Amino acid sequence: MNLRCQSCGAELVVEAELRTTVCPYCAAPSVVERPPSVDSPAPTFALGFSLTHQAAGERVRAWARSRHPWTHSGLKRAPLEIIRGVYVPAWLYSARAESEYTASIGEDYKETETYTTTENGKTVTKTRTVTKTEWRSLAGAHAEYVPDVLVTASRGLPNVELAAIEPFDLRALARYAPALVAGWVSEEPSLSREACLTLAREEAQALVARRLAAFMPGDSHRELRFRTRLEAESLDVCLVPVWVLAVRYAPQAPPLRVVVNGQTGVVHGKPPVSWVKVALTVLAVLALGVGAYFFLGGRS
Ligand SMILES: [Zn+2]
Known part of the structure; x- marks a missing residue:
């Protein structure tokens, strides 16, 4: 269905018996039946759940307890049965990165310098060792393989939230078969391939930037500039296991959402602040201030 x-x-x-009227991602009660999609790419790979529903619930409870005291109590009260396991669609991207770079490489050396100071009213000359840096320019080419960049293909789960519970253990990757996701909610890629490819290339470029910086010789470097071509790109749809707790307090307010990596149990959620609690605290502080004013004023 x-x-x-x-x-x-x-x-x-979902299977007919798992039919839901509430979205597992955003808790909106606006889930409608749709015709089967014709052009949605089929998953190539899937990663199974290894964290049970109960274990996911315990992780969420522990997470909610460890948050700020202003955490929305509705999240602490939320029944853990509403945590849903979702096979989230993601794109698995890899490429060969060919970079050309220029940089200024710093080599440190020690030098002894003399200086004058005043001791017991007399001017004395002393020496000390200082570290100095000599800069030389460097240009070169660097090629490397960028494997396993994972980006969301879901409109329901933004890439930042998926990234926050990464990494997944891709050694457990299996070729997709419908039987793998039977009994679970899954999603078809709902973001366009082009949008996801852009996300994946950005992540790959950021990774190359970090690796190039680590690759630079010398004691330090500055002005690292590079241009990277991504070649032999591959892109496959992969379903990843995520436990999702979504709660909506008010129809207009955005949902509170906590996501748990269905393999590793890593939890992510924005610290949901209760503005009522914040306001009460501010009022209490103000009341103390006013009380102190009148108390001291009355005595003078
Ligand atoms: Zn939704």
């Missing part, structure tokens, strides 16, 4: 969330745009696939 194919469903669409009219709020976040997730394109869900």
Whole structure:
């Protein structure tokens, strides 16, 4: 059965008995049946859940307890049964990165210098060792393989939230078969391939930048500039296991969402602040201030 969330745009696939009227990603009660998609790319790989529903619930509880005291109590109260396991679509990207770079490489050396100072009213000359840096310019080419960049293909789960619970253990990657996701909610890629490819290339470029910086010789470097071509790109749809707790307090307010890596148990959620608690605290502090004013004023 194919469903669409009219709020976040997730394109869900569930078995008839798992039919839901509430979106597992955003808790919006606006899930409608949709026709089967014709052009959605089929998954190539899938990673199975290894964290149980109960274990995921315990991780979320521990996470909520460890948050700020202003954490929305609704999150602490949320029944853990509403945590849903979702096979989230992601793109698995790899490429060969060919970079040309220029940089200024610093080599440190020690030098002894003399200086004068005043001791017991007399001017004395002393020596000390200082570190200085000599800069030379360097240009070169660097090629490397960038494997396993994972970016979301879901409208329901933004890439920053997926990145926050990465990494997944891709050694457990299996070729996709419908039986793997039977009994679970899954989603079809709902973001365009082009949008995801842009995300993946940005992540690959950022990775190359970090590796190039680490590759630079010398004691330090500055003005590292490079141009990278990504060649032999490969891109496959991969379903990844995520436990999602989504709660909506008010129809207009955005949902609170906590996501748990279905393999490793890593938890991510924005610290949901209760503005009521913040306001009460501010009022209490103000009241103390006013009380102190009148107390001291009354005595003078
Ligand atoms: Zn939704």
